[in-house]
Amino acid sequence: MSDSKSIFIKEATLTSADGEQRQFIRTALGGYYKNRDIYQARYRDWELARDAASLAKWSAVNNLAEVLEKFVAKFEANGGKVHWARDAAEARKIILDLVAKANATAVIKSKCMTTEEIHLNDALEKAGFGVVESDLGEFIQQLRGEAPYHFVFPCMHLKREAISELFTKHLGTAPTDSPEELTMIARRHLRKLYITADVGITGANFLVADTGQISITENEGNARLTAAMPRVHIALSGIEKVINTIDDLTVLLPMLATAGAGQPMTCYNTLYAGPKKPGELDGPEEFHLVLLDNARTQILADPEQRDSLHCIRCGACLNVCPIFKNIGGHAYGTTYQGPIGSVITPHLRGLKDWNHLSGASSLCGACTDACPVRIDLHHHLLQNRRNAAKVVPNLFDRVFHGSFNFVIQRPALFSLGGKVFRKTFGLLKHLPLPYLGTWLKSRDLPAIPQKSFREVWKDSKNV
Amino acid sequence: MSEARKEIMGRIREALKTPSPKPHLKGQSSKVTGKAWLPEVGDTHAETMGLLSDNLAKLKASFHPVENLDQAIALVKDLAQKKNWKNIAYHKNDLVTPVALAIDGNAWAVDDSFSKDKLEAADVGLTSCVSIVAQFGAILVSSETSGGRGLSILPPVHVVIAKADQVVPDLAACFEQINLQFGGKMPSMLSFITGPSRTGDIERILVLGAHGPKELYLILVR
Amino acid sequence: MRVSLFIPCFIDQLTPQVGLATAKVLKKLGQEIEFNSSQTCCGQPSYNSGQWEIAKEGAIRSLEVFKDAEVVVGPSGSCVAMMKKFYPELLHGTKYEAEAKRLSQRTFEFSDFIVSQLKITDVGATLNKKVTYHDGCHALRELRLKEEPRKLLRAVKGLELIETEEAESCCGFGGLFAVKFPMISTAMVQVKAGALARTGADYIVSSDPSCLLQIGGWLSREGKVIRPLHIAELLAMGIDDV
Numbered sequence: 001m002s003d004s005k006s007i008f009i010k011e012a013t014l015t016s017a018d019g020e021q022r023q024f025i026r027t028a029l030g031g032y033y034k035n036r037d038i039y040q041a042r043y044r045d046w047e048l049a050r051d052a053a054s055l056a057k058w059s060a061v062n063n064l065a066e067v068l069e070k071f072v073a074k075f076e077a078n079g080g081k082v083h084w085a086r087d088a089a090e091a092r093k094i095i096l097d098l099v100a101k102a103n104a105t106a107v108i109k110s111k112c113m114t115t116e117e118i119h120l121n122d123a124l125e126k127a128g129f130g131v132v133e134s135d136l137g138e139f140i141q142q143l144r145g146e147a148p149y150h151f152v153f154p155c156m157h158l159k160r161e162a163i164s165e166l167f168t169k170h171l172g173t174a175p176t177d178s179p180e181e182l183t184m185i186a187r188r189h190l191r192k193l194y195i196t197a198d199v200g201i202t203g204a205n206f207l208v209a210d211t212g213q214i215s216i217t218e219n220e221g222n223a224r225l226t227a228a229m230p231r232v233h234i235a236l237s238g239i240e241k242v243i244n245t246i247d248d249l250t251v252l253l254p255m256l257a258t259a260g261a262g263q264p265m266t267c268y269n270t271l272y273a274g275p276k277k278p279g280e281l282d283g284p285e286e287f288h289l290v291l292l293d294n295a296r297t298q299i300l301a302d303p304e305q306r307d308s309l310h311c312i313r314c315g316a317c318l319n320v321c322p323i324f325k326n327i328g329g330h331a332y333g334t335t336y337q338g339p340i341g342s343v344i345t346p347h348l349r350g351l352k353d354w355n356h357l358s359g360a361s362s363l364c365g366a367c368t369d370a371c372p373v374r375i376d377l378h379h380h381l382l383q384n385r386r387n388a389a390k391v392v393p394n395l396f397d398r399v400f401h402g403s404f405n406f407v408i409q410r411p412a413l414f415s416l417g418g419k420v421f422r423k424t425f426g427l428l429k430h431l432p433l434p435y436l437g438t439w440l441k442s443r444d445l446p447a448i449p450q451k452s453f454r455e456v457w458k459d460s461k462n463v
Numbered sequence: 464m465s466e467a468r469k470e471i472m473g474r475i476r477e478a479l480k481t482p483s484p485k486p487h488l489k490g491q492s493s494k495v496t497g498k499a500w501l502p503e504v505g506d507t508h509a510e511t512m513g514l515l516s517d518n519l520a521k522l523k524a525s526f527h528p529v530e531n532l533d534q535a536i537a538l539v540k541d542l543a544q545k546k547n548w549k550n551i552a553y554h555k556n557d558l559v560t561p562v563a564l565a566i567d568g569n570a571w572a573v574d575d576s577f578s579k580d581k582l583e584a585a586d587v588g589l590t591s592c593v594s595i596v597a598q599f600g601a602i603l604v605s606s607e608t609s610g611g612r613g614l615s616i617l618p619p620v621h622v623v624i625a626k627a628d629q630v631v632p633d634l635a636a637c638f639e640q641i642n643l644q645f646g647g648k649m650p651s652m653l654s655f656i657t658g659p660s661r662t663g664d665i666e667r668i669l670v671l672g673a674h675g676p677k678e679l680y681l682i683l684v685r
Numbered sequence: 686m687r688v689s690l691f692i693p694c695f696i697d698q699l700t701p702q703v704g705l706a707t708a709k710v711l712k713k714l715g716q717e718i719e720f721n722s723s724q725t726c727c728g729q730p731s732y733n734s735g736q737w738e739i740a741k742e743g744a745i746r747s748l749e750v751f752k753d754a755e756v757v758v759g760p761s762g763s764c765v766a767m768m769k770k771f772y773p774e775l776l777h778g779t780k781y782e783a784e785a786k787r788l789s790q791r792t793f794e795f796s797d798f799i800v801s802q803l804k805i806t807d808v809g810a811t812l813n814k815k816v817t818y819h820d821g822c823h824a825l826r827e828l829r830l831k832e833e834p835r836k837l838l839r840a841v842k843g844l845e846l847i848e849t850e851e852a853e854s855c856c857g858f859g860g861l862f863a864v865k866f867p868m869i870s871t872a873m874v875q876v877k878a879g880a881l882a883r884t885g886a887d888y889i890v891s892s893d894p895s896c897l898l899q900i901g902g903w904l905s906r907e908g909k910v911i912r913p914l915h916i917a918e919l920l921a922m923g924i925d926d927v
């Protein structure tokens with residue numbers, strides 16, 4: 001068993017047994033479901049809007065070379081500078097060099113999962129640059145020294161008491177059980193940092209090819225501040241975030257908000273075209289964009305799963321996923337949790353070590369129905385299982401399914417096998433058999449019938 | 464061209480040699496724009512304004528349609544007094560300047576002498592905007608219309624003063640207008656502001672004023 | 686119509702009464718019933734485990750078993766989805782593709798068959814019970830059946846249908862998932878069956894016997910009184926009561 005798999009099993013076993021925490025997560029998501037339903041119902045047709053969003057992403061991803069070239073030309077014409085990174089190490093190096101060149105003493109960051117993917121904070125700290133996360137959830141997770149629990153709701157697993165204690169410990173503030181007061185503590189703490197930071201680092205939700213803008217979606221205003229106050233703005237984005245035209249945002253912005261957070265639109269949706277222009281009052285003097293591949297082209301090369309590059313990281317698939325809700329975000333051990341994480345992590349970090357995530361699914365399909373850009377998520381999990389069976393041969397599975405098939409190819413043998421199973425069940429249920437024993441640990445089987453359907457049918461020839 | 468760029472572009476071109484089928488769609492239409500499927504906006508002006516007012520209320524933004532500039536001035540003066548706004552920062556504009564100066568003759572026009580620290584100390588930022596989208600209650604500001612990037616986000620209160628004819632029914636119309644107005648020359652920042660700053664990061668409970676303004680006012684002059 | 690029964694392997698061996706009820710209801714509705722006893726398993730366990738080459742052999746076998754059937758009706762959303770939806774994909778590009786498509790078009794889930802093919806919603810049953818309905822994921826999301834079973838239930842005289850918010854959430858069965866990741870599977874059924882039990886209904890009804898195996902297995906272990914019941918069993922019971 002790979003390390004990542006045994007850690008997953010260990011973690012998932014612990015968290016799925018924690019009924020109180022699971023209930024807490026479900027309660028926290030309750031408001032989201034309610035609001036999502038309200039705002040989805042306002043669409044004239046949510047399903048057709050999903051078609052439109054899906055096609056917008058499909059046409060960009062399937063013409064990625066042209067669309068990306070167009071975007072880069074426009075972005076640079078707007079005065080920004082593009083950097084290309086083949087992998088995480090190259091992206092880290094580019095950003096570290098930029099930060100060093102800016103003579104930065106302080107760096108402020110707004111929420112960006114791609115920076116988590118390349119472990120940027122670690123690298124910045126090792127190089128001696130202080131970096132502070134400004135999104136409230138990320139700020140809390142940074143203080144805890146813990147990865148985000150959910151890539152949209154980073155600290156949704158924490159109760160207010162834990163956050164209050166954390167703030168008392170690190171910021172010396174008085175304990176409080178008010179989410180409002182806790183938010184204000186963070187607000188006050190971070191405010192000065194926007195002003196003093198030399199470099200602001202953000203992500204990007206969309207790269208708009210026809211205008212050369214980057215679009216950032218958020219609720220708190222921290223990304224706005226991060227891109228307004230520091231002298232240098234560095235944005236990091238995967239190459240797949242590009243879209244053809246600014247008009248595509250007509251569906252993408254509201255759908256991202258509604259699917260992901262149950263909002264009509266998020267509070268701030270901001271388009272940046274270059275650094276501060278002549279005549280403008282404030283804004284960064286330099287605007288850098290780092291375009292990251294890091295195995296995205298590998299997903300692109302798989303036409304079957306290419307649509308997973310449509311992902312707009314809304315988090316809807318996590319919010320509806322019974323696996324996520326019952327094991328929590330940390331058990332995955334990945335940057336991207338939930339269904340989309342289980343689909344793409346094998347591409348990003350290797351099928352051999354990460355295929356267990358595709359196995360850990362009942363394939364219920366709730367994710368696929370929730371996805372605003374129609375990624376065929378649960379079928380991709382199935383394809384990952386098939387691919388894994390090819391590259392990581394599993395002897396037990398081969399023998400088990402090989403023998404099962406031998407039996408089902410022979411009705412008489414199947415019938416006999418079933419009979420033997422039923423007659424000896426009284427004995428079998430006490431044996432530590434694989435699968436059967438596991439089932440019986442937490443669940444019963446119905447009373448075992450004397451006769452199978454085929455036997456009864458044959459006997460009666462009638463009903 | 465950098466090595467990395469060449470290599471990534473090469474990988475992309477190679478990968479796309481095998482086409483992928485279109486996604487499974489519900490409808491038959493291959494129309495990329497989804498404007499027809501977004502929330503209803505109504506047909507009449509009254510319906511649009513009703514929708515705007517409704518949306519702003521749900522977003523917990525304060526909406527004040529007024530008849531003329533004098534009413535706007537009176538309203539903001541009153542608010543300033545009640546809320547004890549002292550340090551007023553504003554962006555010079557036909558609508559905004561008279562309002563700002565009426566509250567305080569010494570109000571600070573960020574256009575004259577910009578300072579980050581001074582902006583940080585401001586109680587309220589007064590700006591104009593590009594347009595207002597009734598469909599979502601979103602106010603579009605830009606680095607041109609709203610005194611740069613900071614004025615509409617750093618002070619704890621943001622007051623937007625606009626003309627009623629800046630209201631557009633839906634997001635599609637808004638983007639159409641952006642394309643028309645700015646064409647190839649976009650301002651360095653365009654931002655849709657949809658209600659006061661908020662977070663749900665603690666137990667998914669809504670708190671206003673996470674980092675941006677806690678209060679948002681839209682004063683719409685006929 | 687001449688209906689060829691598709692009785693999934695575990696119904697055959699563990700819950701034969703579901704198969705019998707299926708036959709009984711369809712017969713009552715005037716259908717001619719046949720059962721080809723050379724059928725065994727549709728191959729879904731291997732398919733879901735990524736063993737597609739092995740699953741193909743099961744699929745090809747089913748094509749042979751049902752090749753002369755006029756229509757194939759099965760009382761399991763999951764196994765029907767395997768035949769109707771996944772066989773054509775699994776056998777795509779092989780010489781069996783056309784036959785897989787032909788089978789797909791003739792195969793129906795039990796409630797879907799009655800409602801959309803026979804155009805019947807009232808099977809003439811009476812049952813003075815309260816029930817709550819569990820949507821099996823395959824029936825709901827692969828076959829898009831939501832209203833069909835509910836139409837049948839609502840037409841049963843005396844029956845009260847109680848809906849829950851958790852009607853569409855997964856029971857955690859997922860085939861071998863239930864025993865490969867038992868801790869997650871059990872946590873899922875706890876949420877699901879717990880919510881269904883709180884409705885105070887007499888029965889948890891579903892068109893998917895594998896979900897009922899999971900839900901019923903947990904309820905029985907936890908000593909809850911609410912009982913799992915396949916929709917065919919319920920309709921058959923209601924017909925008896927008339």
Ligand code: SF4
Pocket residue numbers: 310311312313314315316317318340367370371372373374375377
């Ligand atoms: S896969 Fe779909 S639902 Fe999941 S985060 Fe991405 S866009 Fe959202």
